[in-house]
Amino acid sequence: MGMIYIMLIVSLCLAVFFLVIFLWATKTGQYDDDYSPSVRILFEDELTTNDANKNNDGNTNS
Template sequence: MSIIIITAIISLLIAVLFLVALIWSIKDGQYEDDFSPPNRILFDDPATKDNK
């Protein structure tokens, strides 16, 4: 019966760790640009002197 308590505590610690990582990535701005990545492949890069 004690193994159930140990595994429950470990799983809660892992869940809290993932929650902290999610909150940290949201506050760091990881998910702010949700428009550009899907549309970036549709347009060519602007021409520079080297690309002409």
């Protein structure tokens, strides 16, 4: 029975440790997305409704 208490205490301490490490990592920006902004420039933007209307009226965007 004593071993169950020891295992319970150790597992709770380990869970709290991982929770603290996770909160620290999110607070310091470890999960910020640094890859997408550099790739986003490679894709064309979709036309907005104003740009689509100008193109349909015969006006060109130069």
